[in-house]
Structures are given as structure tokens and as C-alpha cells.
Amino acid sequence: MTCVSQVQVVWHDGGVRGVSGPLEGLRVIDLSSVVVGPVCSGVLAEQGATVIKIEGPQGDLLRHLGGAARNKGMSAKFLNFNRGRQSLCLDLKKPEAREALLRLIEGADIVVTNMRPEAQRRLGVDAQALCERVPRLIHCSIVGFGSGGPYEGRPAYDTVIQGSSGMAGCFEASTGEPRFIPMVIADHICGLIAAQVIGFALYRRERTGKGEAIEAPMFENMAAFVLQQHMGALTYDPPIGEPGDARILSPDSRPIPTADGYVCVSANTDPQAHGFFDAIGRPELKSDPRFSTLSARVAHTADYFAVRMSALKDKPSAYWLAVFDAHDVPAMPYNTIESLLTDPHVQAVGLLARETHPSEGETFAIRSPNKMSGGMAPLGRPAPRLGENGRQALRDFGFDAQEIEGLIGTGALIVGE
Amino acid sequence: MTCVSQVQVVWHDGGVRGVSGPLEGLRVIDLSSVVVGPVCSGVLAEQGATVIKIEGPQGDLLRHLGGAARNKGMSAKFLNFNRGRQSLCLDLKKPEAREALLRLIEGADIVVTNMRPEAQRRLGVDAQALCERVPRLIHCSIVGFGSGGPYEGRPAYDTVIQGSSGMAGCFEASTGEPRFIPMVIADHICGLIAAQVIGFALYRRERTGKGEAIEAPMFENMAAFVLQQHMGALTYDPPIGEPGDARILSPDSRPIPTADGYVCVSANTDPQAHGFFDAIGRPELKSDPRFSTLSARVAHTADYFAVRMSALKDKPSAYWLAVFDAHDVPAMPYNTIESLLTDPHVQAVGLLARETHPSEGETFAIRSPNKMSGGMAPLGRPAPRLGENGRQALRDFGFDAQEIEGLIGTGALIVGE
Numbered sequence: 097m098t099c100v101s102q103v104q105v106v107w108h109d110g111g112v113r114g115v116s117g118p119l120e121g122l123r124v125i126d127l128s129s130v131v132v133g134p135v136c137s138g139v140l141a142e143q144g145a146t147v148i149k150i151e152g153p154q155g156d157l158l159r160h161l162g163g164a165a166r167n168k169g170m171s172a173k174f175l176n177f178n179r180g181r182q183s184l185c186l187d188l189k190k191p192e193a194r195e196a197l198l199r200l201i202e203g204a205d206i207v208v209t210n211m212r213p214e215a216q217r218r219l220g221v222d223a224q225a226l227c228e229r230v231p232r233l234i235h236c237s238i239v240g241f242g243s244g245g246p247y248e249g250r251p252a253y254d255t256v257i258q259g260s261s262g263m264a265g266c267f268e269a270s271t272g273e274p275r276f277i278p279m280v281i282a283d284h285i286c287g288l289i290a291a292q293v294i295g296f297a298l299y300r301r302e303r304t305g306k307g308e309a310i311e312a313p314m315f316e317n318m319a320a321f322v323l324q325q326h327m328g329a330l331t332y333d334p335p336i337g338e339p340g341d342a343r344i345l346s347p348d349s350r351p352i353p354t355a356d357g358y359v360c361v362s363a364n365t366d367p368q369a370h371g372f373f374d375a376i377g378r379p380e381l382k383s384d385p386r387f388s389t390l391s392a393r394v395a396h397t398a399d400y401f402a403v404r405m406s407a408l409k410d411k412p413s414a415y416w417l418a419v420f421d422a423h424d425v426p427a428m429p430y431n432t433i434e435s436l437l438t439d440p441h442v443q444a445v446g447l448l449a450r451e452t453h454p455s456e457g458e459t460f461a462i463r464s465p466n467k468m469s470g471g472m473a474p475l476g477r478p479a480p481r482l483g484e485n486g487r488q489a490l491r492d493f494g495f496d497a498q499e500i501e502g503l504i505g506t507g508a509l510i511v512g513e
Numbered sequence: 514m515t516c517v518s519q520v521q522v523v524w525h526d527g528g529v530r531g532v533s534g535p536l537e538g539l540r541v542i543d544l545s546s547v548v549v550g551p552v553c554s555g556v557l558a559e560q561g562a563t564v565i566k567i568e569g570p571q572g573d574l575l576r577h578l579g580g581a582a583r584n585k586g587m588s589a590k591f592l593n594f595n596r597g598r599q600s601l602c603l604d605l606k607k608p609e610a611r612e613a614l615l616r617l618i619e620g621a622d623i624v625v626t627n628m629r630p631e632a633q634r635r636l637g638v639d640a641q642a643l644c645e646r647v648p649r650l651i652h653c654s655i656v657g658f659g660s661g662g663p664y665e666g667r668p669a670y671d672t673v674i675q676g677s678s679g680m681a682g683c684f685e686a687s688t689g690e691p692r693f694i695p696m697v698i699a700d701h702i703c704g705l706i707a708a709q710v711i712g713f714a715l716y717r718r719e720r721t722g723k724g725e726a727i728e729a730p731m732f733e734n735m736a737a738f739v740l741q742q743h744m745g746a747l748t749y750d751p752p753i754g755e756p757g758d759a760r761i762l763s764p765d766s767r768p769i770p771t772a773d774g775y776v777c778v779s780a781n782t783d784p785q786a787h788g789f790f791d792a793i794g795r796p797e798l799k800s801d802p803r804f805s806t807l808s809a810r811v812a813h814t815a816d817y818f819a820v821r822m823s824a825l826k827d828k829p830s831a832y833w834l835a836v837f838d839a840h841d842v843p844a845m846p847y848n849t850i851e852s853l854l855t856d857p858h859v860q861a862v863g864l865l866a867r868e869t870h871p872s873e874g875e876t877f878a879i880r881s882p883n884k885m886s887g888g889m890a891p892l893g894r895p896a897p898r899l900g901e902n903g904r905q906a907l908r909d910f911g912f913d914a915q916e917i918e919g920l921i922g923t924g925a926l927i928v929g930e
Contacts, residue, residue: 259777295712360676
């Protein structure tokens, strides 16, 4: 079969990563900052789109609020959430800058913003204004709270979304005390979702020729997420019990301590649970009425988890991983944030690439984790310094040299150091 | 301007939700189970695609493992993760069933699977086999660990992914003790990401006419997620400090206790933090050198959070929400899983719809949280009973009555109660 080689699945990574991403040729105007919007525009950039990040004279707040930095305005967090973007710094208080922005948008396929709706309207970059001007435009507005409800227009920050959407409530259901997940996780998830919806809108635009407006509300997305997970017995009316999945909510749902660290184990089915009991040298538990079947273990989750949590403390992690492997019990090494960087799988698949950043020096870049046989975009440029791509971006959108220098002259365009 | 009404942004929800979703007309064969795959195929269904969920004679494990249920095999969790799917029950041990499956795939646009690669190959439904047979097919394989690394092919469960990818490690960095987020969250996030990548592949297929294979590895996706959040000072080589964002990792990053519950506050910028001090009646803290500026508060995160955690305990939540509102401090009510169902915004936007399930009776259905002006699919059918759509699905894919009855006769097709 000579055709096999033609259709063979080849991941365009490693040596040949960089053939081209699915969004190549698309242009995005990125009116977003901090985390939720940049996650969204970051996905679009990673997939090959040209993304122009519009920043004000102070730059994205994350440049300054993102923790460790070698140089002012270039925090590590900014670097990691803003790869592949071009920075165009406009002083949108000036009418020439607002006019230039609208001209950029007229030449774009997509606008992403997490500005509050009121601020969008003030600048004339809300969906209502732009979809009229540019019918092929896909306008994605990521908001804290969707239109039509009492929280509409309220400011959204990751913690207030985690707390109001029930994410912190999952911890209260588990341990008795609400807490936030120690990541900017509602922002991160909603940014990924916004990029997902944009993809579907792009597909529709190819078939209809028409752009559209998207409203991606963080609160609703995270509330739906929590409810799918834990609405449980409250799904029924009247309810048939308490909400929540007891197994997932067990306060002992944790990596299991060993003599020198932790291992992560999943032992839910009968063969896995029985394999676990054999592995820890307690085969008698296989016939213990509390643990012999899946439904028995679910009914005795606390006891089962208590057995697990104390079972591994006398031997090191490597020992247990080998024993679990021999007993077909799914188990994996536990990673800290730090050990993740040297994890053998992370290294083998090249998830982190060494890169010399033009201003920040030697750094590690996080590659796209997903593979597409139709081609993937090259590892994009590192995160930009404030305004460093202003001249080039405007040229690419058809501004001539005189117009560009004029904008610089009035202070509407700031072109970076 | 008479054209305004033509381009006015109208969300196709409420009365007119159901015009049509962007994926209308697409057909998906869903070879997935439990959470990660069904999240992905659920998004596709929500966006209008026809999704045929292939189940074995025992049905998706989540039917049984998903906690509360009115009837066997119809757990609440199954209901909430399997809306909009049609269930086609095949005994894939029988060659006629495998042949029928391949014929279904030949008539499909998309295959989603979270079967292990080895099992995919055994059934002949791996990308290599199918992309040859159906060149326009988009084949999305969600795996635990990507190809090319030492963990390739290992079994993946949410907890082993949370533990190995550094998610549990974020808690160790915060509180000293690793723990899992009390949700099946790695599965949920990776299912959303897989749907996102499928959208981009659909867009590319419209332009090139070609399908492609996607590999979406959970470990790599979650490791990248954690690293973007917390690689911090380790982004630089040599590192410039400890990893992690100290503010996010503070053990006091929690909803703040009040006299009768909790409120969720975000007070990071100077105006917000100063507003917070005014709101709690301690204006002198605005000029306290530990708290006067953003960088001072970052350097004294523990002290700042300690002030916050004890500041609200003498008055009820409603009092504080009003006071914070008056001082422009972003704050929101705290929701438990249970209170989320009666949250006024959840109710006003119709995130939960009352629905009579044909076999499970009165239930609440979770609607799509995102709005698209180009049209949204109607609220899809409720989650199916095992095999209930077998006959119809096969007819829709061109099987004739004789073929269908033949498959039932050999036990290859099981058509439900």
C-alpha cells in the first residue's frame, strides 16, 4: 500500500514543528490584560495567528504584578502568559490613538477583550459598534458576569469569581473551610474557553462569511463547571440527598505520604483496589465487607482513604511506584512546582524550550502541549517589551511612514525603549 | 442609520435560543467515557453537532460511579456530563459491531476518544488507521501522557494527573501539604482544551479540505498550566529566586469570614487596598509602610492577608458587601455548592433550566454559559439511557432496517430497555 506513507500521522513537532498552525494568516487585535484575556489571545498566537497586543503607556498590569523579574515591567508571569504577542503601545486618551485602533480593527479578523463592557463602549470597541463597522469581525468579550443578571458589569477578579462560583465552596464541602485554589485558575480556564468559542465562530465564518459577537462570562462558566462536578443529588427536584461527589470531596483526597515524599494513586475499580491491598501487603482487605466492592468502598470512603493515607509511610516512593506498577494500580510520581521542571517526561517531550530572550537573557519557554498532524505553528516569539512592535505592526496594517511618525509625534503611539 | 438594526448584537438565547449552533450539521463519533472525553464531546453537542456516544454493554463507568442516582446507570454526574449525546450500545467484542463502528466513522466528521492508544489500535480506531480511511476526518485522541516521553501509554486518572502535573504541588507550596483540588478538574480542563483544538482543526479543514489527527495529552496540558502560573523565578536560567507567585500561594488566600458567613474580596491595586482599609475603619493602615503601596503589600503578603482575614468577623456579609461597594472594592458573595443553585444571577441568566427527563423525572439542566450572536444551538436532549438511540443513529448513518435487525440479532447492537 503505497498510500500509507502519505497518510501516516506525523506530528509536526521537534525538527519539523513550525510547518504552520491552523490559524495562520488570521489577525487578532488583543485588547486584554492580566490573565484571562492573555490566556485566550495566547492560544490564538500559539496556533499561528498574528496577535497585536494593545497596551497603554503603563503597560499590562501583569508586567508589574507578576512577581519575580530581572527587569522592570518584564515579570516572569508576564513572560509566560504573553508569548507570541506583538506589543503596540497606544495612549487611548488621544483621539488619534483611538482612530488608529479602529483602523487596526478594520484590518483584523478577531478582537479579544476583557475590558469591562462600559469601558469598551467608551472607547467604541464594544461588539455593537464594531460588528457594524466590520461585518466579518469576530468580537469576543470576556466579562466577569454575563448580561441579563444582577451581577452584570461588576468588576471581576479571579478570587471573587472563585468565591462566588462555588470553587471555594468545594473546599468547604471537603474540609469545612472555604479556600481559593492557589492558582489564577478561573481566569486561566475562562481564557481557554474563550479561545474555544472563537474557534467555533471562525469555523462558522468560513461557512457563512459572517463574523459575530461572543460573550464569555467567567462567573457563569465557572458556576457551570462546579455544578457539572458537584450538583449531584440536587440535580433532581426534589433533591435525593446532599450535593457533591463524596469520593472527590474526601478531605483525604491527597497524594499519599511515603518514607521520602508522596505518590499519587488512583484505585477506584475493584481490580485496582484489590491490587492496592495486595501491593501494601494487606490482602485480607480484599474480602473486608467495607472494601470488597466499588459500592462498599464508596459507602466507606473515609475508612478506605484512611487505610490508603497511612499505608505507604515506611518505604520510599520509588519502591511503591514499582510495586503498584507490578499490581496494575495506576500510580504516578508526585511533582512539586520545582521538580516539574526536571520531570523526565517534561524533558523528553520538550515541553520547556531553552530560549535567549532579547532583553531578559536565558529563559525557559513553555511549548504548546497539543499536537496536530496538519501542522503546528513554530514556537512563537518571546513576550515583547512594552511597545516594541509598534512601528512594524502599524506598517503591516497599512499605515505609511508619515502616519506612523505623526502618531509618535503627538504621543499617541509610544514605540518602546 | 437604518442598517443598525441589521447588525445589532442580539444574543440568541431566552426565547430565541436555538436558532442554530456553529457546529450544526457536523457528526461526531464519541468513543469516550467518564469525564475528560465526555466534557469534550459535550461542548461539541452544546454547539450544535450530532454526537453519537458509543457505549459497551456495561455503559459508561460514570453511569455507575457518579454518585447519587434515582435509577441504576443514570447517576447525576452522568446526567450532567452527557447532555445532548445519543447513546449507541455496541458489543465491540463482536466483529459485526466493529465493522458497524467503522462504517459510522466513515460517515462522521470527528472522532473523540480517551481510550488508551493501545486499545484504540486493537479496535482499529487509532488515528493512523482512520485518517487513511477517512481523509476528511478529525481524530482527537485525549491521552494521559503524550507520545515521545517515558510516561507514554500509562493509565491516566484525574488524581494521578493532578499529582504528577504539579497541581497538588501548588497546595504544598501554599500550605505545606499537597492535596488534590476537590473536583475532577484535570479531566474537565483537558476536555475543554480538546474541544478547543478540534475547533481550530475544523476551521483548517474548511480551508484545506483535509482532516487531521490531534493528540491532547492531559499531563502536558496541566503541567503547562501550572508552569505558566507558577514557574516564576525559575523561568530564568539561572533562577532569580523561588518559584511561585507568593500572593496567590498565601495560605490565607481564602474567602474572608464575617459574622454570618464569608465574602470574597480582591484588593490588589492601591485604590482597592486603601478602599479596603477605609471600609474596615482602619484608615491609618493606608500610610503604614507595610501596606501603603502595591510593592510593600507584596513584600508583606502574610501581614496584609492576616489583617484581611480578621477584619470582617463582627458584622454580617450583607453589611460588608454594601460597604465595599461604596468604597469601590471588588467584592462578591461567597457561594457554597448548594447556594449556587439559588444565586440570583444564576437564576436571572437561566443557567439552570428545569427539565422533565423521560426516565429520571424532574431535573435541573445546566445551560451553555457562553453567548454567540450568530446563533446558539437549542438546549440539547437530556443524557440518554444506555443504547436508547441505537436504531435511530444507525438509520441516520445509512444502515437499513435489515442490517439493524441483523446487528440486534447477533447481539452486536444492544438497543436499551
